Amino acid sequence: MYEWSETDLMIREAVRGFIDKEIRPNLDALESGEMPPYPIIRTLFAEFGIDTMAADGVEKMLATQRARESGTDSGGAGSGSGSGGGLEGQDSLMAVVISELSGACMGLVSALGVSIGLGATTIMSRGTLAQKERWLPGIVTMEKVAAWAITEPDSGSDAFGGMRTYVRRDGDDYILNGRKTFITNGPHADVLIVYAKLDEGAAAGADGADAVPARRDRKVLTFVLEKGMDGLTQSAPFKKMGLHSSPTGELFFDDVRLGRDRLLGETEEHRGGDGRESAKSSFTAERIGVATMALGIIEECHRLCVDYSRERTLWGQEIGRFQLIQLKLAKMEVARMNVRNMVFNSIERARAGKPLSLAEASAMKLYSSEAATDVAMDAVQLFGGNGYMAEYRVEQLARDAKSLMIYAGSNEIQVTHIAKGLLGR
Structure with missing residues (x-):
């Protein structure tokens, strides 16, 4: 253990x-x-x-x-x-x-x-x-500060198939056009890793149903941009439900000229596959990270609720003596133990040279994000009216925890990845 x-x-x-x-x-x-x-x-x-x-x-x-x-x-x-x-x-x-x-x-x-x-x-x-x-x-x-830009307004969970940001060759350079959204660090990033489809001309601008599959299957390339480049616009931060301390914004690309030195690997034929493969490996690490973040949320809610249950009194006794409060605390402890063990398992596997698969990381993300959100909402309920006030902190934890069910791929998509892993697809 x-x-x-x-x-x-x-x-x-x-x-x-x-x-x-x-x-x-x-x-x-x-x-x-x-x-x-x-x-x-x-x-x-x-x-x-x-x-x-x-x-x-x-x-x-x-x-x-x-x-x-x-x-x-x-x-x-x-x-x-x-x-x-x-x-x-x-x-x-x-x-x-x-x-x-x-x-x-x-x-x-x-x-x-x-x-x-x-x-x-x-x-x-x-x-x-x-x-x-x-x-x-x-x-x-x-x-x-770096940003990692893959998500687009009309693609979301269909990150690659629905990708519309594209590059076309122009001599030895590439010309980038398109838009990315929900980009963490986007408003302030100095360095931006951007995924884009390669437009090789055929069927790219055609109308009709037969153009769609061709566009979906186009090669994905990965480029490194820097703040201040001509044609690059970084939006102001979005206003969000939670994660207020993490700036999130949009990126706009209007004929951004990119030399081959900005194409990662400096070749379109990377030995590890195209940009899809590098993104998938990043998804695995990101989803393991979500579980570690969820553990922090759960442990802080757990600590605050135990302390509050000892200090808050109703009808002349600590609320921790009431069975319904005890039930909430017990469920928090179970969630804390489960998520902590998942994090420990990922560390052990990495050290043994047997890292988690994408499906396993997705399962870890699915469970831990739901557990953190449930614990945080129970914490708000346990605090009662005080829990709805920003002063008592659990309100912020609940807003932040909810993002984990969307962050790094929505939980609905995690279900698909888990099932594909089980079915060998």
């Missing part, structure tokens, strides 16, 4: 101290959008040495790849294609940090996770040595 190590527990206490000092006093400013999440994330990285650790990890990986490509490396250490943004081997540490931060301000985790967990990881797994050297050092240290 996996448990947090002594080092993990020490890190957890340190993170809790950081949260009390840097995050809780600024929650109102973060929730209102007055304070962006990035300065606090950078402070966290600096205080815990995460930026130095990530920078060192990336440099070692790049050095190994340089030696290998120059023919001076024996091939004994490192693959040069890691997927952890320079944080490989720190899985339990990052799980502790993510879960603790999620219980305090999940929007911070969303902003951080997309920038490094999706942005840096995609460049790490798909980019050339030159592209990794160009973009990774800034992203993994949070000096630069």
Whole structure:
């Protein structure tokens, strides 16, 4: 049975101290959008040495790849294609940090996770040595913020089939047109990983039903854009139900000219398949991350409700003596244990070299997001009128928890992925 190590527990206490000092006093400013999440994330990285650790990890990986490509490396250490943004081997540490931060301000985790967990990881797994050297050092240290853009207004769960953003060849360059929406970090991102269909001309502009399958089946390419490029517009942040501290917006592409150096891998024929394959591997990591975030929500609701049940009195006794309150607390404890064990299992599997499949990650995401939402709504109910007030925190936790059922693919889509995994399709 996996448990947090002594080092993990020490890190957890340190993170809790950081949260009390840097995050809780600024929650109102973060929730209102007055304070962006990035300065606090950078402070966290600096205080815990995460930026130095990530920078060192990336440099070692790049050095190994340089030696290998120059023919001076024996091939004994490192693959040069890691997927952890320079944080490989720190899985339990990052799980502790993510879960603790999620219980305090999940929007911070969303902003951080997309920038490094999706942005840096995609460049790490798909980019050339030159592209990794160009973009990774800034992203993994949070000096630069990354966005990962796949979702579109009319595609949603049909991310690839319904994709309308496209590129067409123009000599040695590509011209990008289209629109992305619900993009975490989109309003402020310095680096943007963008997925687009390749328009090769045939049937692209044709009318009629026979044009649709051709468009759906087109190759998906992945490009890296940067803030300020001609033709790129980054919208202002959306107003949302929850995750207020995580800026979300739209991206517009109007004849954005992209050199081949911005095409990840610098080839349309990537050995790992087209952009669909890199996105699917990112989906797996993202859905495991959702469970870790859900654990943080559940643990914070659990803590707040236990304390409130001891302190709040009705009819001359603590409300924790009432059986219906006890039932809510018991269900929270069961959810906490189940989700924590799922997170532990994913860590054990990763360390054993047997990472979760997409179907397994989808099952983990489906259960944990529903559990976190149920726990958070029960917490609001347990607090009664106080729970509906922002002052008591469970109101924010409930709004944030609901996003987990939509985030990283709606739960309805998770059902499809789980079933396909079981049926071998």
